Amino acid sequence: MDSAHADSVARVRQDSVNRATPGYVIDSILPVEEQLRRFRTGVPDTVRGFEGGAACRDELVRSFGRALAASDTAGLVRLTISRAEYAWLIYPESALSRPPYRQSPDLAWMRHAAASATGLQRLLDRLGGSRLEPLVSTCAETPVTEGDNRIWRDCAVRFELPPTGQQTLRLFSSIIERQGRFKILSYANGF
Numbered sequence: 001m002d003s004a005h006a007d008s009v010a011r012v013r014q015d016s017v018n019r020a021t022p023g024y025v026i027d028s029i030l031p032v033e034e035q036l037r038r039f040r041t042g043v044p045d046t047v048r049g050f051e052g053g054a055a056c057r058d059e060l061v062r063s064f065g066r067a068l069a070a071s072d073t074a075g076l077v078r079l080t081i082s083r084a085e086y087a088w089l090i091y092p093e094s095a096l097s098r099p100p101y102r103q104s105p106d107l108a109w110m111r112h113a114a115a116s117a118t119g120l121q122r123l124l125d126r127l128g129g130s131r132l133e134p135l136v137s138t139c140a141e142t143p144v145t146e147g148d149n150r151i152w153r154d155c156a157v158r159f160e161l162p163p164t165g166q167q168t169l170r171l172f173s174s175i176i177e178r179q180g181r182f183k184i185l186s187y188a189n190g191f
Contacts, residue, residue, distance in 0.1 A: 032097060032102060032104070032105075035104045035105055035106065036087070036091065036092065036097075036105050038106075039087055039091075039104075039105035039106050039109070040087045040088070043083060043084045043087045043088070044084055045088065047084045047085055047087075047088040047089060049089070049178060049179050049181060050081070050085060050089070050178055050179070050181040050182075050183050051082070051085070052078045052079065052183070053079065053181045053182050053183035054079075054181070054182045054183075055180065055181065055182070056182060057137060057139070057152065057175055057177075057182050058137070059182075060079065060175060060182045060183070060184065061135050061136075061137040061157065062135060063075075063079055064076070064079055064135070064171075064172070064184065065132050065133070065135040065159075067079065068123065068124075068127055068128060068130070068132065068171075069129065069130060069131045069132065070129075071124060071128035071129045073120070073124065076120060076123075076124075076187070077120075079183060079184050080116060080120075080172075080183060080184040080185070080186065080187060081176065081183050081184075081185060081186075083109060083113075085183075086105075086109055086112070087105065087109075089148075089149070089178060090146075090149060090176070091105045091108060091109070092147070093146045093147025093148065093149055094108070094146055094149075095146060096108045112186060115173075115186060115187075115188040116186040116187045116188055117187075118188070119172070119173070119186065119187035119188040119189040119191070120187040122189065122191040123171060123172075123187060123189055123191065126191055127161075127171070130161060132157070132159035132160070132161060133159065133160060134159070134160070135157055135158075135159050136157070136158045136159070137155055137156065137157050137158075137175075138155070138156050138158070139152035139153065139154060139155040139156075139174075139175060140152060140153045140154045140155075143177070148178055148179065149176055149177070149178050150176070150177040150178070151174050151175075151176050151177075151185060152174060152175040152176070152177065153173070153174045154170075154174075155170065155171075155172060155173065155174060155175055156168050156169060156170050156171075157169060157170075157171045169189070169190050169191075170189050170190035171187075171189050171190070172184045172185075172186065172187050172188070172189055173185060173186040173187070173188040173189065174186060
């Protein structure tokens with residue numbers, strides 16, 4: 001997460017330099033196709049499906065539990081969607097790419113990534129290193145379908161945490177499924 005923060009700070013600084021340049025033109029009113037093309041700049045176009053993740057929701061949640069117990073930030077990040085997956089597989093089929101919700105992919109990703117990073121840090125601060133067994137997850141009975149993506153919302157995890165006992169919490173917001181692969185959509189959570 002530190003490198004993502006450093007990249008974000010560097011982009012903000014560069015944007016300030018760009019805006020101070022004589023002749024700078026604000027081009028925020030662009031067709032979504034152009035905004036998406038710009039968002040994809042520097043992102044490999046070889047993404048055809050989810051990298052990593054799991055073959056089913058239960059396996060994904062077990063992997064999540066193991067990574068959380070080990071305070072494995074890199075492992076937890078691998079279980080969630082990447083910017084490339086968002087750019088090529090998720091945003092184009094998302095309701096955020098069309099009216100009435102249309103947002104630029106940059107803005108949508110920035111909001112998504114910020115909420116997920118905050119949730120991940122809170123999750124690690126509160127439960128990192130804790131063994132959560134057995135993990136049982138529940139999500140909404142019917143997923144939201146956006147193109148080839150199926151989004152399982154309202155996910156909660158029931159677990160035993162000594163000495164407090166059994167708890168049920170939202171440890172991540174949603175699980176996304178595409179072509180038989182499952183990943184955590186965001187670590188935005190109940191903390």
